[in-house]
Amino acid sequence: MVAVALLAWSLTASAAAPPRLVVVIVADQFRADYLTTFASHWRAGVQTLLRDGANFRRAQYPYAYTDTCAGHSTIATGTLPRTHGMIADSWWDHETNLLVDCTDDEAASIISYGSPLVVAAPVAGRGATPAGGRGAAPVGGAGNSPRNLLAQTLADELRQQRPGGRVVTLSLKERAAINLAGHSGDAVMWFDEAAGTFATSSAFASAPVPEVTQFIDASPYVKDVGFVWTLRDPSTTYRNRDAGVGERPSNPWSGLFPHNLEGATAAQYANLWRRTPAADVYLARMATALIDAYRLGQAENKTDFLGISFSTLDYVGHQFGPDSREVEDIAAHLDDVLGSLIAHLDDKVGRAKYVLAFTADHGVAPVPSPAKGFGRLTLDDVRERIEETLRNRYGPPDKDAHVARIYYPNVYLSPAIRQRLAADPLTVRAVQDAVTSLPGVARLLYTPELSDRSRDPLVRAAALGRAATRSGAFLIVQKRNWVLGPRGTADATTHGSPYDYDQHVPLILLGGGIRRGTYDAAAAPTDIAPTLAALAGVTLAKVEGRVLQEALLPDSQTTRR
Template sequence: MRSRHTLVLFLLLGLFRTLHSQPAVAPPKLAVIIVVDQMRADYIDRFQRDWSRGLKRLITDGAWFRNAAYPYLGTVTCPGHATISTGAFPHVHGIPANQWWDRDAGRQMACTEDPAVTNLGYDGPGQEHNSGYRLKVPTFADVMRTERGAHVVTLSVKTRSAIMLAGHGGDAVTWMSEPLDTWLTSTAFARALVPEVKTFIAANPVDADFGKSWTRLLPASRYRDPDDDQFERPPPGWTQAFPHAFNGTAGKPDASFRVQWDISPFADAYTGRMAAALVETMRLGRHDTTDVLGVSFSATDRVGHKFGPRSQEIQDQLARLDRTIGDLLDRLDAAVGKNQYVVALSADHGVTPIPEQLQRAHLDAGRVNINDIVARIESKLGPALGAGAHVAKLDGRDMNLYFLPGVYQKLVASPALLADVVEAIESVRGVRRVYRAEQLRSVPAAGDAWLRAAALSYVEGRSGDMVISVRPQWISSAEAATHGSATSDDQRVPILFMGNGIKPGRYDQAATPADIAPTLAKLCGITLPNAEGRPLTAALR
């Protein structure tokens, strides 16, 4: 009798688990992840009155999580996209930065670099070698593809953005080469060029935009900031003021033209058109499962680095992106069916304003001198360890400090010398704190929020021997503006959902971009094995 009751109990428990994993409503036909690279959370409050199409529709008809932020230090593109796609933070998904010092190779290694694969060029020779194999956990798209047979399409101008949204496979994973001279995929994702992608690129050459000009979309009175700020750093061939012509520096569609095109809304418009075309030609959303589309729009990041977040260029870029996303949603309505798909939109990081603009307003801001940090370290280590270099690499883009082989071990063995080096680094203007590797190997549950942020970004074997955090409103880059800190400028981003299974509204609960993939997974009836985020059930029907 007892065994029969036990059997019934197990059957009921199994039924409960099955029902618990199933979505409350029919799964969407298509799950869409949109990343707006470098979109600060406050851009919605500042600029939404300019929007009437895609961004406006997402805010009005969707669920807007207004209190969303990354909890970690390394707020840059590759970790951000990996966090969105996996539901995990860098210490779990394995991507601490856009690049890191490979101790064995003795050089910088890109987050998507993979010598075992070959890139395939659509409109030029294949260059570089890229895949998602450095990602340590599966993405939402990976699980949908392997467990549900989903068709997966991701694309971006940036290599790391397209690949991190896809993960370890996909039907069409597409990006531009670093010199911006050809669209690419790799043998990690395809045995040959994808015909639908090849057809679109052949019919829509980027060079068709040569000779055009980026002009202001809105009436002059609508712009909040001055047009011509002396601290903006436009690319060669442009001034700080509108209009910005796509003529290159030599009057022909060469590399300088491609750089100008890349730092403009035209790059996003092209990406949006390609995404819509691939949905139609690859029949996404019309298979017997939920397909996955990942689109990362890179131009807001490119523009923000050159002109800063307090510029007419950023305001205009977002007004034009509103139209681009509107066109994409319209074509999804036609191809898949309105309310038959779900969209999640977020950003991979925010951005800190141009320090010189902040200084002009008498705020504590500035640029950390990387060479000064290295010089102070060497001045401490030379007398103790001998003449010559001891620092292998300090990259201002992520502030990970790597010592030459054996040096850090000697520091750890000499606490007084180690303390001297830490003190020397922290004495540099703009540096807030130095964290040692041994402090970051476990994530504290509470307490020091800055230490926790650094630990969430730490990946053993990839992160530096020391990690340097800068003070709020300080940066360590030659760009006009940048990101990569554990401050609200860089951590706070929007999270928006719209479509199938979503309850529209404004939600003030705390959220992180790691919640996006688990929320989509719940809608699709799957489980992400390594997710640290949780489904945002308040916005689910």
């Protein structure tokens, strides 16, 4: 059986040479409509992608809660959160009573490049406040690893089925770099916000990787200390105005250009640098240095993997919103960054010998505007409404609270209450009624009732994003254009809704074997890994996407029969 399969493989593999390099580029929070609304700025990388690539204009995440960890894991594995298990950036662990980040691993330790710029302090997560976000309860995990990722990535399969190739992934975020790589990698790099250094994990390397050290020593990111963020293009070419309403810039920035790194304290510098185009430029320079150091894509009969996730747009988008000049300008600068990266790949590898996918992990909601009826839904209000309802029906809790924790859409209950609710549909309805009477709440879904075969699209989307041991008992679904977050959040806006502005992302393929054009068939980021796997001639054990066959040139696949 094995021999027959191998024979079939050798016969079909000759149809086309697999790519020497597979590149996955994620622009964090790059909403699909930016491709058209910011079109006046495209003259470099985005223009190349749109002109020479296969552009799937209707690509959309099918699941309800769209965030960074879920998105990157979906892109990397071709499966959904119900399968890969990365339902959110953080979830409540009922066994340890800790809020854990998706890559937390107490058995792993951080390996830093260079000495810390900032004295290590607990990392404040997205929207951190004492009440609803991270920070109130102890935060678990000393280091980071892919142990919570329950599916194999494309990079994992490349390493196993086409041995000899390298796996290199880079991001400012650990959850992006780690999940793009999967369970191993030669260089898996991110920016450790707490220390203000680049870092990897003992899960990937026992010591700093020399190729990375060489780059970081020669070009430390603190060299950007005098950086002034100015507009990339003439101000008349911007559709978004400066000084938008509701912007929440980091101290000491204002809502007006230019944004300056000069004079920032060390802690401010590490925070603000991530929010400037300089950070994306730096990451791309690190990528090109590693392409050269590892000679990625430059050897025959090997397929290397390069994953890059540009985080700056997300950091800026949270503070300034999608209709800000800041977001528009980060996208404009990213056009240059992608242009230089593609030029380097064309030069060193050759367009026909690599294949590249460009996408995003999620979009973003507009900044709440009372005038337009777009509001803010406070997690603490939801938690208190549920706690009150449960106390009215069941009495006060023996200890702590009936609601153990609320983290974005997931409402976690104490084990005793979860058990009681399972046999008490009237109280489930009472909780749902109490919460849906709050302004901005569309639904409160009871997760044991979710089914991925439901005819209700919202129920189905929630089911695709649910993992039984990690999801809450209830899932909050806000109304369209309402933003969910803790009291006193530092974010002007966020993502994580089941609406088009969060689910709809770019999906563009470029390179060898790709038929350029625009495609309006249904597509999803789950299709990226199976499509790239088909080109590379590797199989994925489980996929929940499809091969984007219509964008592949004849004979470009090295599929097994």
